[in-house]
C-alpha cells in the first residue's frame with residue numbers, strides 16, 4: 001500500500017463507468033494495488049465464535065484471541081442455547097418458509113415476541129430476520145415524506161437508510177449535544193418529528209446521554225426511538241438496556257435492538273405500544289415481505305434471553321472484564337477515546353497504511369481485531385474496536401494486552417512489502 005493509501009472507499013461511490021454493472025475503473029486498480037490491505041476484510045473464521053479460535057486470511061492461518069465478535073455474554077456456544085436450537089431444528093426443520101404476515105410465524109416466534117415485550121415492560125414486539133433490516137424498517141415504517149427525523153450524528157447506517165427510504169427529511173444533531181438537539185427541534189417546528197439515538201454507539205463505545213437529551217425532546221413534545229443493538233442484555237440492572245440504566249423507560253417511544261450481539265443469534269426486534277406496532281406490521285416492508293427468522297434461531301434466542309436474565313452473573317463477569325481491560329489498556333498508554341462500555345475503541349490516528357500493517361501484524365501475533373477505516377469513522381479517527389465478552393479469561397485479556405503493547409505502543413510492526 002503506497003500511494004493507494006491516499007484513497008479510501010469514499011472516493012469510489014460515484015462511478016466513471018457508463019454501465020452500472022461495471023465497477024469504477026479506479027476502484028478496480030486501487031483494490032488490486034492495495035490487495036494485501038483489503039485481504040484484512042472478510043477473514044475466514046475456522047469454527048465457532050469463541051475467545052480463542054483460528055482464522056484464515058489470504059491463505060494465512062492464525063490462532064488468535066478473538067476481540068472482534070459481539071458475543072458479549074459468551075452465549076454463542078452456551079450449551080443450553082445450542083441444545084435449544086438443536087431441539088427446534090429437529091422439531092421445526094430448517095426454515096420458516098414464509099413471511100411473518102402470511103405463513104412464517106410459529107408458536108416459537110409468538111413466544112419470543114411475548115417474552116421480549118414482558119421483559120422490556122412493553123405491550124408488543126415485532127421480530128425481524130435482520131438487525132439492519134429491522135432498524136431500517138422500523139424508521140421506514142413510521143416516518144413519511146414531509147416528516148423530519150433528527151438523528152444523533154453518530155447513528156448507525158441502518159437508521160440513516162431507514163430515513164432515506166421513508167423520504168422524510170434527515171437532520172443530524174451533534175453527538176450527544178443537547179443544545180444542538182434543541183436547535184434542530186426548534187428549526188423543524190411544525191413538522192411531525194422523531195428523535196433517534198443509540199444505546200451504545202458502535203464505533204465509540206459511549207452511551208446516549210439520555211439524562212441530557214430526553215428533557216430536550218420532552219420540552220418539544222417529540223418522541224424518541226433508541227437503537228439498543230450493543231446495549232441490550234448488557235446495560236441496566238436486569239439487562240434491559242441503556243433505557244433501564246438511566247431509568248428512562250417512560251420517556252422512550254420505541255426501543256429497537258438486534259439479536260446479533262449479546263443474544264449471539266441473528267435478527268432484531270422492536271418493542272412499543274400495541275396499536276402502533278399493529279400498524280407498523282403492515283407498513284414495514286422488511287417485515288411483511290421477507291421470510292421470518294428460522295425457528296431454530298428463535299429457539300436459541302429464547303434460551304439466550306432466559307440464560308441472560310435468570311441472574312446477573314454473565315453481566316457481572318462482562319463488566320468486570322471490561323473494567324479490567326480498560327484499566328490495563330490505559331496503563332500501557334493506549335488511547336481509548338471517551339467511552340466506558342464493553343465496546344472499546346483503540347485510536348490509531350490518521351495513517352491508513354499503518355492501520356492495515358498493524359492489523360496484519362496483530363493477526364500474525366495472535367490477536368484478532370478488524371481495521372476500522374474512513375469513511376466508517378473520521379479520517380483522523382482510524383481505530384480498532386475491541387469487543388470484550390464474559391467468555392474471555394484474564395489470561396486471554398492479558399495476552400491481548402501484551403500483543404497490543406508490543407505492536408501499537410512499541411511499534412513492532414511487520415511493514416508492508418507487497
Ligand SMILES: Cc1ncc(COP(=O)(O)O)c(C=O)c1O
Nearest residue numbers: 130131132156158202229258260
Ligand atoms: C447500532 C447498530 N444497529 C444495527 C446494527 C445492525 O445489526 P445486525 O448486524 O444485526 O444486522 C448494528 C450492527 O452492527 C449496529 O451496530
